[in-house]
Amino acid sequence: MEEKPVIVDVEHVKKSYRRGQHIIPVLEDITLCIREGQFMALMGPSGSGKSTLLNLIAGIDRVDSGTIRVGGIDITPLSETELALWRATHVGFIFQFYNLIPVLTAFENIELPLHLTRLTAKERRLHVETALAVVNLSDRMDHYPAQLSGGEQQRVAIARALITDPAILVADEPTGDLDRRSAEDVLNLMARLNEESGKTIIMVTHDPRAAQRAQTLRHLEKGVLTDADCQAPF
Amino acid sequence: MLIVRLLFKNAFRHKFRALLTILSITIAILAFVMLRTVIGAWYAGVDASSASRLVSRNAVSIIFPLPLSYKDRIHQVDGVHLVSYGNWFGGIYIDEKNFFANFAVEPRSYLELYPEYVLSSKEREAFLKDRKAFAAGRKLAAKYGWKIGDIVTLRGTIYPGNWDFVLRAIYRGKTDSVDETQFFFHWDYLNETLKKTAPSRADEVGFYMIGVTNPDLSSAVTTAIDQTFKNSRAETVTETEKAFQQGFIAMSGAIITAIEVVSFVVIFIMLAVVANTMAMTSRERTGEYAILKTLGFGGWAIGGLIAGESVIISLCGCLAGITLAFPAAEIFKKALGMYFPIFTVEASSLVMAFASSLAVGILAAIVPIQRAIAIRIADGLRRIG
Amino acid sequence: MFALFHYSLRNLWTRRLTTVLTASGMALVVFVFAATLMLARGLEETLIQTGSYDNVIVIRKGSVSEVQSGIERGQAAIVESLPYIASSREGKSLVVKEMLVLVGLPKRDTGKISHVSIRGTQGHALLLRPQIKLVAGRLPRPGSFEMLAGSSIARRFKGGGLREELYCGMRHWQVVGIFDAGNSGFDSEIWGDVDQVMQAFRRPVYSSVTFKLRNAQDLDAARKMIEGDPRLSLEAKRETRYYEEQSEMMAKFLRILGISLTAVFSLGAMIGAMITMYASVATRTAEIGTLRALGFGRRYILTAFLMESLLLGLVGGCTGLFFAAFMQLLTISTINFQTFSELAFRFTLTADITLKTLLFSLVMGFTGGFLPAVRASRMKIIDALRAA
DSSP states (O other), X not given: OOOOOEEXXXXXEEXXXXXXXXXXXXXXXXXXXXXXXXXXXXXXXXXXXXXXXXXHHHTSSOOSEEEEEEXXXXXXXXXXXXXXXXXXXXXXXXXXXXXOOTTSOHXXXXXXXXXXXXXXXXXXXXXXXXXXXXXXXXXXXXXXGGGSOHHHHHXXXXXXXXXXXXXXXXXXXXXXXXXXXXXXXXXXXXXXXXXHHOOEEEEEOSOHHHHHHSSEEEXXXXXXXXXXXXXXXX | OHHXXXXXXXXXXXXXXXXXXXXXXXXXHHHHHHHHHHHHHHHHHHXXXXXSEEEEEESSXXXXXXXXXXXXXXXXXXXXXXXXXXXXXOOBSSSTTSOOOEEEXXXXXXXXXXXXXXXXXXHHHHHHHOTTEEEEEHHXXXXXXXXXXXXXXXXXXXXXXXXXXXXXXXXXXXXTTSOOOOEEEEHHHHHHHXXXXXXXXXXXXXXXXXXXXXXXXXXXXXXXXXXXXXTSSSOEEEEEHHHHHHHHHHHTHHHHHHHHHHHHHHHHHHHHHXXXXXXXXXXXXXXXXXXXXXXXOOHXXXXXXXXXXXXXXXHHHHHHHHHHHHHHHHHHHHHHTTXXXXXXXXXXXXXXXXXXXXXXXXXXXXXXXXXXXXXXXXXXXHXXX | OHHHHHHHHHHHHHTHHHHHHHHHHHHHHHHHHHHHHHHHHHHHHHHHHTSOTTEEEEEETTOSSGGGXXXXXXXXXXXXXXXXXXXXXXXXXXXXXXXXXXXXXXXXXXXXXXXXXXXXXXXXXXXXXXXXXXEEEOOOOTTSSEEEEEHHHHHHBTTOSTTOEEEETTEEEEEEXXXXXXXXXXXXXXXXXXXXXXXXXXXXXXXXXXXXXXXXGGHHHHHHHHHHOTTOOEEEEEHHHHHHHHHHHHHHHHHHHHHHHHHHHHHHHHHHHHHHHHHHHHHTHHHHHHHHHHTOOHHHXXXXXXXXXXXXXXXXXXXXXXXXXXXXXXXXXXXXXXXXSEEXXXXXOOHHHHHHHHHHHHXXXXXXXXXXXXXXHTOOHHHHHHTO
């Protein structure tokens, strides 16, 4: 089997939070690498720091020390503005509570990230329609989030995450708020995206069923990865 | 009382928002009280005027004089016990910006007719003795820093030339509602000068002030005086001082109405802000209200909570606004004291402010209460978590 | 960015009640602001139109207005003989001697007495005042007890209408014509024959002499001649300046009152806007986090929320302006503090006032929404997302 290139390279990352007077360490010296096309699940008890690690990789939080390289770019020293621009085209987000903009239709929600690019309205429309087809929601494009079920909202969110063809997809408890049936649909979709389109997916989850669908499983406990890193075969 | 404490806690749950709302109300109430005080100040002249004093002027036009010879004939009318007279002088002190009432009066009778102007007996004597003397109200003298013995010059507009006067007396008002910004001097000084410079204008009086023995006789005396001079060279129109002042107010009626309207606009602005806050607050608490309903609290109870919170916020703002109104009135008085010699915050304004705040508090809660009562428990609970 | 505008608009629409309430508060403030400006402007326009640039009015020195002034016949004759006076096409010298008296007349609607100016004037007065037009009836016959009434008087005072009778100066006078002086102060006057008026009111002196300059630039020369003449103790002013001064005190009073009121009110309304926007930010915390995560920067968030509050201000502004525009249908009549006579004027809406008002509403929206927008933009992404 060919070894795909490393797309996420986390080296000796430390992160703590300050709560008033106290400093609470969350991640202690994390080193991790993820290859292109990998579907990785991060599991661990609450407070283990798995969401924090995800946030750092996605560029919405900053490390205290260490480096993170995504797609070859070292994102650690980037400024807030540079990170924003980077995220727009390199990261796709899938949240537990879908985080759709309530006043925008499904179509407009998916189109949102494209407003940060230079595409024309016509070009944007084309992309959105394609994405809607991928997640099987072409007939609901003019509905508002309040009119969609949980599963449908999450699929819209996935379409939104895909729209800029990002380097990585990060998902924080994507099935956390879904019933069994919808969770199945969403996981199937994610698996398909990974297998057929080779999307790199990093997922944080509690749900063992979700974890099962991933290829690689990593455990975080008290801010430390409890199993081997990149050198080991996946 | 537990309920009051609960209401307070609820009202200030979101401290910042509560404070902002209260601030807004404070400003609104402050503006309201100031506006009502301005209106009150306008009418102050009317309130201060007496029903047992009459004013007689030329019936043809207010700017026309009456002959001095009328004095004795007025005195002879039944019910009249004191007659004084004067001319509006309209002099300018340095420049037009310094506006204050100045007029020539027959000093002895005038002071007798206006016991509310209080002078020390020493100053009274000095004022009466010196023909070039003038008397000024305490506020007026203070504004321009005049001291007894100072010479003040007025530039005449109706009676041209520069006129010098010596300050011999400073009067203070017996009560708060007396105008302490007046400037009056000897009628004889004016008249003697006119006899030399413009003799055709001498021996003419602008208005007569008449004291009646009994206020009940006012209307009879009024009619009698006007009857005396009917069909003579200068017909008179006599009315009580109160009516005379009211006449002037009526002419600025439109402006006063405008100010009254605006004072109510303020209340509506206040209503909009409080209603908005209550709407937002109750929307956020929908889940809570649903829970209360499951516990057995009825629509009325919830309505009461919302209304209570709303009223508390309104009243807090009202209190703050009223408290600030007093120092604000002082500042206003200093700045615009000349236009409004009497400027005091009246109890009626405060009562109105309180009533308005209460009303606003209740009205603002209406829509939120309606919505809260209409919540179906299941829907409300879904909103949480 | 059209998308931003769209997003802000949608958000305002979704929370309709709040939007309406906040905008209403601002609309009320804007209404007061606009109405005040319109009132002061209306007053100014009335008085400006009352004068002509090339007319000069002569009154006694030191008198602030015609009412206090007195010019003797001899003095008036000297003024009439000045070289700077223009002539009509027929060769008539364009100079009038007039006498002003204030008379109390009852109003039609309330019956209350108000002081009205009766102007004793001469037949050719209209030649000096081209802005005045006879709209009904005819001119009074010289030397008669007939009068011309301004349209404002005809409307609002008993006895001031066509063919009605007025009683003043112990005589009855018949109104034989109505003139329209537009918005000017003359519209609140009644004109009669100066000799008859002087006799009736037993005033043997004129109040003023007004003449038209042959050349508008001659004002200074004419003034020097009049004020320097030792036989006269008179002063001369350009008619427009004279009327401007008449309204200064009132206009200033109206403006100060209005602006200070509005300043205070606007504070209240701005705080209302602030409350709304803070709540808006608080409710949409998760949304803000999401947008930031997706790559929309701080400035975008700031702009989006600012735009919302600006839109709020604009809606409030347009509404307030709309209602203020209806005030133009009202006529205010009040006593002019300086001249003691009745003055009627209207609310006047100009393009300038419209612009100022809209600007004011935008400023209110901006000021109210600024701090909340800053708060929204400064949120940390992970904190905001956690609020979901």
